[in-house]
Amino acid sequence: MVTATRDKGKGQRKKSLGQTLAGLVIGIVLWPVFLPYLFIHEPVIDLQSTVIILAAIVVSAVLALVIHEFGHAIAGVASGMAFMNMSIGPIVLIRSGGKKQIIFQKPALGYLGRAMLRFPEGVSEGEMESRLKRYVAGGPAANMVVAAFAVVLVYTILPSGVLLTFAIVNLLLGAANLIPTDSKGMMTDGKHLSMLSGKTPGKELVLISYRLMQEDAEGTDWSPETVAEAEELIRLQPDHPLTPALYASLSPYYIPENPSVAEVLGRGIAFRERDQKIDPLQDMADIAMVHVLYAAGKLASEPEIRTKLVQIGDAEKVTRLFRDAYLAYLDEQPGQLSNCLEELERVLGQWHSLYLEGMYEKGRVLALRQLLNDPHHQ
Structure with missing residues (x-):
């Protein structure tokens, strides 16, 4: 752990030096x-x-x-x-x-x-x-x-x-x-x-992201081969800055039929120690895992789930609102949950600059809204 921290510190110093030289x-x-x-x-x-x-x-x-x-x-x-x-x-x-x-x-x-x-x-x-x-x-x-x-x-x-x-x-x-x-x-x-030139790691992650978007930009109608390749890249490059975003994009594929597969895939990606205070891609991976745990019926039993939710930041509004909605659900605050869901529907709207049509996110809102009529839904 100490060695990893030192290596990360050296990497940050090298990165800062490179940016300074480029600026000069x-x-x-x-x-x-x-x-x-x-x-x-x-x-x-x-x-x-x-x-x-x-x-x-x-x-x-x-x-x-x-x-x-x-x-x-x-x-x-x-x-x-x-x-x-x-x-x-x-x-x-x-x-x-x-x-x-x-x-x-x-x-x-x-x-x-x-x-x-x-x-x-x-x-x-x-x-x-x-x-x-x-x-x-x-x-x-x-x-x-x-x-x-x-x-x-x-x-x-x-x-x-x-x-x-x-x-x-x-x-x-x-x-x-x-x-x-x-x-x-x-x-x-x-x-x-x-x-893309292979000078720094991540070419495969960039290419698979465009492959997913090519096959189905608005949903999860991807070929099994493409999904298998994305899964393998997540396992092989868990520490790359783009991997949390890839996991967040891929996780809807397993809901509602196989959320446990997404749970196993996301361990080591979601809820991990953060390198920087503001990290919207990590926030997206974390909330993706929360969606998965909720769909699998395991959210309430997840160890330290409130602490894990609270560490999700405010950088991206949809992620923040889902965080607050799940906290309201866990704390049995239906009024707060209803307010969060209404705000989510407003923010997602007809189209969103990050989630596009937002069909998956709107489906998560609908699943949570059912709790207002059936508090024992999960």
Whole structure:
């Protein structure tokens, strides 16, 4: 245990050093982009120009985010993937029920932007890997291309501090996204590319996640072979940051017929010691195990179940509300349980940025709602 803790500490220090070095490289690259402009044009720094540049930074950040996500979407479609949804802040473009519509919703897992695509038909693992690389790289590449074009304009026919600011913001967003890092359930494009290239562990986990989404993005109509492969990966890579998310995605497959299988699979994944205070993917794995234990009729008898529920954080609202609902059930508080279920139905709505149609989650809400009419249901 001490050795594992030391290794984990070394890994964190190595990760921090790598991010620091990457940041320094980005800073060094930026100097020759904007420093010549200061010498050539000698801009006046006063209150008015400062306000203009600050406003330009804000607008550029929004536009850079839009460019980034459209870069992903265009690269994905060009690689044969099908569009599912795209978030730009609270604005979400979705394809649901064969129709496209715009809704307003808080982004999933804290992402400021997100473009979600899937493979509509079977492709080989090697082909999926190469297409995913293009899709993931499309976002940073779009920012870099736009930044380069803007810099050329600034130093040729259109000198402008505002345009230069736009170029720098795009360059920063594109370059920062290529740093292979992750935090609080969010992974950069660079981390995904690193995994897909085999430089860091996790390629198989990324590929199986897209395979599940390809076979059935809204439910659990997966082939036995795909399920068996996902199970094996969970057993082989229990400590990978993506494994809790894979378990959370796979667990509905076993409910209601074989919840005990999901229980065995989830031991060692759910309710484990946390490396960071905010860990939404671990929260999702924990609540997935709670669903499984409830379906198996074992929730009340699970050792220290209240302590395990309380450690589930508030980072993701649906997970938090399920936590509170199960605590209300265990504490025999039907009024609190009813309030949580009503709020869950409201939050899930017609469509959710993380759970999509949310059929499984709505089924868990219905199962818990039956307790209000039959307190001895379980």
